[in-house]
Amino acid sequence: MPWNKGKLTGHKPPLKPREIWVIRTRLQMSSNIRELAMFNLAIDSKLRACDLTRLLVQDVCQGSHGGSRAMVMQQKTQRPVQFEITEQARLILEAWIKARRLKSADYLFPSRMHASPHISTRQYARMVHRWISSIGLDDTAFGTHTMHRTKTSLICRRTKNLRAVQLLLGHTRLESTVRYLGIEVDDALEMAEQTEV
Template sequence: MDQKEYLKRYMRYLKLECGYSANTQAAYQHDLLFLFHFLEDQGKTVTEVKLADLETFAAGLHDQGIGPRSQGRILSGVRSFYRFLLLEGDVKDDPTELLPWPTIGEHLPEYLTTEEVDQLEASIDLSKWEGQRNKAIIETLFSCGLRVSELVNLKISDIYFDEKFIRVLGKGNKERLVPISDEAIKQVNLWFVDRRQMKIKEGEEDYVFLNRRGHHLTRTMILIMIKRQAVAAGITKTISPHTLRHSFATALLKGGADLRAIQMLLGHERLETTEIYTHMEVSDLRREILEHFPRNIKKKGKM
């Protein structure tokens, strides 16, 4: 079987088994072509690859001037491909299992503390028609850890108020159930009081969050709203809707939640994606030690 046939089967797997979008499939294919071109130069097939070959391949990515993050993305795609081949019985062992990952500089996402989220919500002018809607949006993003794309597509029929769950359609059209807090339920119900007074466009009746013309919101609208609200709240951090998702995950980790539980709530396919929050926790601990550990305090006093 030649490489084109392996690639064709893998693309079919990503589409039918994983439910990935056409754009995601294209991204995986693009990254795999780096490997295929390398193997052609080496005169090897995908099933003959050993760890040493992949180490040479990874070093070649660096030599081509490809940055660490892009290297990591490409190698992640290669790892996914070989797990597929292992699953299909095309290879007996996964050659990527011990492949070292490129070193990526520590770039941790910004997040808000619970107090800062309260500060953000407190700055909302509830006398404006959109005030309660915006408060419900911020609370739902923070309490449920939703992607902004998931929030704009949230339907009334997706909210189970009595059971305190919402049904979320995430990446790859994968559904997951996420608990919704009492506070978020309260704010959404208060928004529904205003929403009932609106003239809603045909076909938009089931969307939770609407603009003044009765259409469901866009991601850009929510991004602009949150940035403006951060300025009004005096928050100097650079934030976006995704910041509230990070804040949700960080708050859970600080509260002692299991990393795999956080992975399920966020809808991450790979645990490695969720593990960034452990790095955030370590970063916070380091800061606390530097600021509050007695010996560090003494040293600061002598300076």
């Protein structure tokens, strides 16, 4: 039996601003600090699941305060990527770190299982599916890559600057960014011409 029989494959769509707001509000109302911190950081960082789950406290904090920027080495590409952490995300991260009494060298999202020091990408994927289904969307159409694509898609839509998105994603080739965002070639050429003018 093929692994993808009956499953939706291909690019996972990014979240829309209203969907982000609804998920964030639901997590705040349920007082789920860990998942709210993870959701906010996933949106801000644009990191793949494998990089997000392995973040250390020291990656996002200087001392006891959350940093406004962070830089991590991507596991897949072995290239550094920098990202901004919004104030909203910083505040909840600080609350999470304080609530768990995490130290600088600790994993930011430790596993509750003794076999693993940090949550697995599978655990993270289950959280993402829960967040998506909690707002009435079909969770099979979304995944962890949704979180990875959301902010860059919003930035691209707002600024039409493919070069900026390419830098944010750490892509070496603009073609990779175009393919990643699911933009038609004609639209990409038009965007590129607008930013060069």
